[in-house]
Amino acid sequence: MESTFTKNLGKIYTMYTGGFLLFFLLMALFEKMGASAQLIGIGFVLFTISIYAIIGWLSRTAEVDAYYVAGREVPALYNGMATAADWMSGASFVALAGGVYFGGYPYLGFIVGWTGGYVLVNSLMAPYLRKFGCYTVPDFVGTRFGGNTARFLAVIVLVTASFTYVTAQINATGTIAAQTLGVPFEVGVYLGLLGIFICSMLGGMRGVTWTQVAQYIVLIIAYLLPIIWMSNKLGYGIIPHFSYGEGVQRIAELEAMYGLQPAAEAIKGVSVLTTPQNAPGGEWKMVTLAICMMTGTASLPHILMRYFTTPSVRAARRSVGWSLLFIFLLYFSAPALATLTKLNLLDPNLATAVIGKAFADVSNLEWVKHWSSVGMLAVVDQNGDGIVQLNEFFMRPDIVVLATPEIAGLPYVISGLVAAGGLAAAMSTADGLLLAIANALSHDLYYTIIDPKADTRKRLIVARVLLIFIGLAGAFIASLKLTGILGAVAWAFDFAASGLFFPLVLGVWWKRANAPGAIAGMVGGYLAGTVYLYLVYNNLMDPWFQIDHLRFAIIGMPVSLIAMIAVSLMTAAPSKEIQDMVDEVRIPSGKTILGSH
Amino acid sequence: MADDNTKSREQHWVKTRNLTIVIMALWVVFAILIPFAAHSLNAISFMGFPLGYYMCVQGSLIAFVIMIWVQNWRQDAIDDEFGVGGGN
Numbered sequence: 209m210e211s212t213f214t215k216n217l218g219k220i221y222t223m224y225t226g227g228f229l230l231f232f233l234l235m236a237l238f239e240k241m242g243a244s245a246q247l248i249g250i251g252f253v254l255f256t257i258s259i260y261a262i263i264g265w266l267s268r269t270a271e272v273d274a275y276y277v278a279g280r281e282v283p284a285l286y287n288g289m290a291t292a293a294d295w296m297s298g299a300s301f302v303a304l305a306g307g308v309y310f311g312g313y314p315y316l317g318f319i320v321g322w323t324g325g326y327v328l329v330n331s332l333m334a335p336y337l338r339k340f341g342c343y344t345v346p347d348f349v350g351t352r353f354g355g356n357t358a359r360f361l362a363v364i365v366l367v368t369a370s371f372t373y374v375t376a377q378i379n380a381t382g383t384i385a386a387q388t389l390g391v392p393f394e395v396g397v398y399l400g401l402l403g404i405f406i407c408s409m410l411g412g413m414r415g416v417t418w419t420q421v422a423q424y425i426v427l428i429i430a431y432l433l434p435i436i437w438m439s440n441k442l443g444y445g446i447i448p449h450f451s452y453g454e455g456v457q458r459i460a461e462l463e464a465m466y467g468l469q470p471a472a473e474a475i476k477g478v479s480v481l482t483t484p485q486n487a488p489g490g491e492w493k494m495v496t497l498a499i500c501m502m503t504g505t506a507s508l509p510h511i512l513m514r515y516f517t518t519p520s521v522r523a524a525r526r527s528v529g530w531s532l533l534f535i536f537l538l539y540f541s542a543p544a545l546a547t548l549t550k551l552n553l554l555d556p557n558l559a560t561a562v563i564g565k566a567f568a569d570v571s572n573l574e575w576v577k578h579w580s581s582v583g584m585l586a587v588v589d590q591n592g593d594g595i596v597q598l599n600e601f602f603m604r605p606d607i608v609v610l611a612t613p614e615i616a617g618l619p620y621v622i623s624g625l626v627a628a629g630g631l632a633a634a635m636s637t638a639d640g641l642l643l644a645i646a647n648a649l650s651h652d653l654y655y656t657i658i659d660p661k662a663d664t665r666k667r668l669i670v671a672r673v674l675l676i677f678i679g680l681a682g683a684f685i686a687s688l689k690l691t692g693i694l695g696a697v698a699w700a701f702d703f704a705a706s707g708l709f710f711p712l713v714l715g716v717w718w719k720r721a722n723a724p725g726a727i728a729g730m731v732g733g734y735l736a737g738t739v740y741l742y743l744v745y746n747n748l749m750d751p752w753f754q755i756d757h758l759r760f761a762i763i764g765m766p767v768s769l770i771a772m773i774a775v776s777l778m779t780a781a782p783s784k785e786i787q788d789m790v791d792e793v794r795i796p797s798g799k800t801i802l803g804s805h
Numbered sequence: 806m807a808d809d810n811t812k813s814r815e816q817h818w819v820k821t822r823n824l825t826i827v828i829m830a831l832w833v834v835f836a837i838l839i840p841f842a843a844h845s846l847n848a849i850s851f852m853g854f855p856l857g858y859y860m861c862v863q864g865s866l867i868a869f870v871i872m873i874w875v876q877n878w879r880q881d882a883i884d885d886e887f888g889v890g891g892g893n
Contacts, residue, residue, distance in 0.1 A: 794817075797888075
C-alpha cells in the first residue's frame, strides 16, 4: 500500500497544484464579481489549512518508524521540497525581502548564510548521519560518544535552539491568522497552533513530511507570482532575476537624488530608509553573520532530521541538492522583490511612486490608509513642505512582502495568496521544530534514559503528549508579545552552532574524539555563547570586535572546538568498537549502525 | 575482515576526504572571501549588475547549488568505484 502511494506521488501533487491554481482563479473571479478583500483572505486561509488537515489525517500512524522518520521511504525530490518548507520560516517568507530593502549590504549575510550552509550539511553531516540510522540528532551524539551525559547535553542544546525558534514561528502564524481572519492576536496564535497540531500530531514525521511538501508548493507559488506580475508591469521581462541590474543602478541614482537621512522625529516600530541598497561597508559584520548562519544551518536538528527519512545514503545526499535548489528559488527572488518594490515607491517616473508626491494625495491612497490604521506604516509631513520626503515615509520592514501587491496595484487576490504562503511557511517550520523537540524528549530522554522498556504504544503516547505541551508553551510565550522576537531566529542558529556544530562534525571526521571531549565541547560552546549573549544583549559589556548578539556563535564555536580537542587528547582514546563504528559510518552501503532502525 | 577490504575502504575514504576538502575550499571562496570583497568587485559590471552585489544576491547562491550537485555526482562515482554505493 505504501509503495503504491510513493509511486503515485507525482500524480497526487500535480493534481494538488492544479487544484490550488484552480482555487486561485476561482477567487480571482469572485473578486471580479465584487467579493470583499476580507472574504477572499478568509477563503485562502481556510482552504489551505483544510487541505493540510486532510493530509495530516490520512498520514496518521501507530508505528514508531513512521512516526519518527516517516518510515524512511521519502524520495529525494520530495524530501527536498519538505526540507525547503521546513527550512523557510515565516522570517524567510515575510521578513527577508524587507530586510534586504532596509538593511542593504550587511543584511545580505542572511542571504548568503542561509543558502551556503547547505554545502556544509551535504559535505559534513547529512550522508553520515543517515548512514548512522538514528531517529534524532541526540541519538547520534549518544551512540557515537557513548553514555547518557552526552545524549542529555545534546537534548538541552537542541531544546534551547529549537524552542527560541518555534516561538517566533507561532508568533508569525498568529499574526497572519489574526490579520486575515480579523480576530485578536492572542486568538490567532491558538488558532495557528491548532493547525500546526493537525499536521503533526497524528502522523508524526510522516504527516509533517507530506504536509510540508504541500506547503512548499503553496509558498513558492505565493512568493514568485507577485514578483513575476510586478516585473511584467515594470517592463523587466517575464522573470526579473537576471535583468534588474539596471534597477539597482537606478536606485543608487534615486538615493543620491533624495538623500538618505534619518527621520527628523523617529516613530516607534516603523523606520525610514537610511541604508543604501548597494554600498558595501561593514564587511566583517556581514561575513561573521553569514558564518554563524551557515554553521547553524548545519547543526539545527529539525533540518538534519529531515535527511533521516530518505531510503538510502545516496538519496539523502541527492535530497540535500534538491533542498538547496528549492530554497534558492525563494532566496534569489527576495532581493529582486525588494528592488522592484523600492523602485515602485521611489521612482517618480512610475505611477505608483509616493516619494516626492504631494502629502495629501499619498495619505489618501487605499494601501497607505490600510497599513497606517494597524500601525505598520506612517507618512508624516515632518518638515511641513507638503511633499513626502524619503525620510518621512515610515514602514515596518516585515510588511514589505505582504504589502507589495497593494503598493504595486495588483488585485487583492494576490494579497490573499501571499497571506496563504506566509502561513504555509510559518506553519511548516513550526511543525518541524515542535517535532524535533518532542521527539528528542520522548526518544532520547524518556525512552532511552528513563524507561527503555516502554512499549510502542506508550512511546507514541508520550511523544504526542509532549508535542501538545511544548506547542502550548510556545503559544503562551508568543502570546505575551515579548519584544525582540525577531532576534530569536538568528539566536536559534547561534545556539545550535555553539553547542552542536563541532561535536557533530568531529564525531564523523575525527576518530579520536571521545565522550569527555564531546561533553566539554557542548558545555563549553553553549555556556560561552550564552553568557556572551546575556552580557552583550543586556549592555553589561561592550561587544568584542563588533560581535553583537546576533552573531554570538563566533564566540561559542571556537570555545567548543578548543575544549573538545583539548579534553579528547587529555583523556583515553575511544574504544575499538566506537572507532570501527566511525569507519562504518563513512561507507555509504550496508546496514545502518543502529540496525533495528 | 580481509586486508584487501580494509585497504579499499581506506582508499575510498582518502578520495572522499579529498573531494570534501576541495568543496570546502570552494565554499570558503564563495561564502566568505567573495562577499568580503564585494566593494572592490562592484567596480566590475556583470549583466548590468555591479558584480559584488550580484555575487551576494545570486552568484554565490548559484555556485552553492552547482557545488552540491557536482560533489554528489563525483561522490557517487567514488562510491561505485569501490563498490560501496549501496542502492538508491
